[in-house]
Amino acid sequence: MRTTFDVIIVGARVAGSTLAYELGKAGFDVLLLEKGTLPSDTLSTHNFFSNSVAMLREMGVMDRLLATNTPLYKRAYIEFDDAVIDGQYPEVHGENACFCIKRTYLDHALFEAATAQAGVTAIQGFRVTDLMREDGRVTGVTGVRRDGGTESYTARLVVGADGRHSVVRSLAGAKRLQAVPTDYASYVGYFSGYAQEGEPCVEFYKKGDRIAIVFPTSDGQHVVGAMFPLTDHAWVDRFKADAEKGFRELVASGLAGTPLAERLPVAALAGPVRGLLGYDNDWFEGMGSGWALVGDALSFKDPAVGQGMHDAMYGARVLTRILAASTDWPASWGDMAAAYSQELEAKMMARFGMACEITKNVPVTPEQQMVNRLIGSHPEATQAFLGIYNYANEPEALGMTIGRLLQPME
Structure with missing residues (x-):
């Protein structure tokens, strides 16, 4: 097997496989490394809003994903x-349906789409342990196969697509530019027999300092996430003692009177409840001499905003375009890094800011609650609010809409 490539990508899930696919299409020789084996599951908010569904269609994987009978939803x-x-997401890029597909199906489909490209070579069960360097520039990776064998590969660029605990990011010494710790513990479970009324939809609830979100997903199930403050040590202990019991009791007590509290008792848990006791919303330096980051390795956000999948795929496309536009990478690291940073910040920073706000346990003011009621009572404002999530409009459009609606009240 060859040992030298244009690009080595570490991590073969959404960010890594999308990048390998895009680079392969652009004519690059790519080595795609994955420490695990696909298909396999991973803890994730695996929702695609309609703008991201459009990217899946463009990659040619949407028909395969729909064949899993994972439902689309618009509401x-x-x-x-x-x-x-209560409303429907506005259409964007010809799509108005969203899609929450399990990672076992999604990651495998993207991996196979990537490895079908002529220039893409993949190795599963390979754990990167170090980066190779020459004159301060990253030139490759060293790692260990599952059988214990040590191997090294070189490339013009090494990309960390290996998640929020990225090994490549750590070894490359990428600077953390922003970090906002969450105030919440987050737990998630899959439930069978959760009966929504009417068409499939995403449900979101915030009652005081309790938050929950529900997505229709694969295998006839719904994925339910529940959040409570990390400072509530009694609930932390209850979840540690019996996660399912704690999950159900939190919903029953903290979200009483909501459709979720009515529906969850008759639904059966399918698999273990999993969770995170704290995390940072962070944003890292995205590129340096011989290395780059994409997906959660670059920026991890509160799962309540549901932007991780979009940002991974979008970032992969941006990085591919920047690499393809440069004929002399060694002489262009600074310019490419600046272009990469500027484009990602322009596209993604507003939603990152939303995540940093959502992640803090701050009481809703009477003024904000008045605005929430206004959004719910006017279809135009509802569309502008939901359009933030699928990039149909920017947050400023919602502010302008609310301003117009408030004028007659003054």
């Missing part, structure tokens, strides 16, 4: 205390 039902927002 959002949201309760912010006594304010209800």
Whole structure:
């Protein structure tokens, strides 16, 4: 097997496989490394809003993903205390349906789409242990196969697509530019027999300092996430003692009176409840001499905003375009890094800011609750609010809409 490539990508899930696919299409020789074996599951908010569904169609994998019988949905039902927002996502890029597909199906489909490209070579069960360097520039990786064999590979660029605990990021010494720790513990479970009324939809609930979100997903199930403050040590202990019991009791007590609290008792848990006791919303330096980051390795955000999949795929496309536009990488690292950073910040920073706000346990002010009620009572404002999530519009459009609606009240 050859040992020298244009690009080595570490991590073969959404970010890594999408990048390998895009680079392969652009004519690059790529080595795609994955420490695990696909298909396999991973803890994730695996939702695609309609703008990201459009990217899946463009990659040619959407028909395969739909064949898993994972439902599309177009509607959002949201309760912010006594304010209800109920509407459909606006159309964007010819798509108005969203899609929450399990990672076992998604990652495998993207991996196979990537490895079908002529220039892409993949190795599973390979764990990177170090980066190779020459004159300060990253030139390759050293790692261990599952059988214990040590191997090294060289490339013009090494990309970390290996998640929020990225080994490549750590070894490359990427600077953390922003970090906002969450105030919440987050737990997630898959449930069978969760019966929504009417068409499939995403449900979001915030009652005081309790948050929950529900997505229709694969295998006839719904994935339910529940969040509570990390400072509530009694609930932390209850979840540690019996995660399912704690999950159900949290919903029953903290979200009483919501459709979720009515539906969850008759639903059966399918698999273990898993969770995170704290995490940072962070943003790292994205590129340096001989290395780059994409996906959660670059920026991890509160899962409540559901932007991780989009950002991974979008970042892969941006990085591919920047690499393809440069004929002399060694002489262009600074310019390429600046272009990569500027484009990602322009596209993604507003939603990162939203995540940093959501992740803090701050009481809703009476003024904000009034705005929430206004959004729910006016279809135009509802569309502008939901359009933030699928990039149909920027957050500023919602502010302008609310301003117009408030003018007659003054």
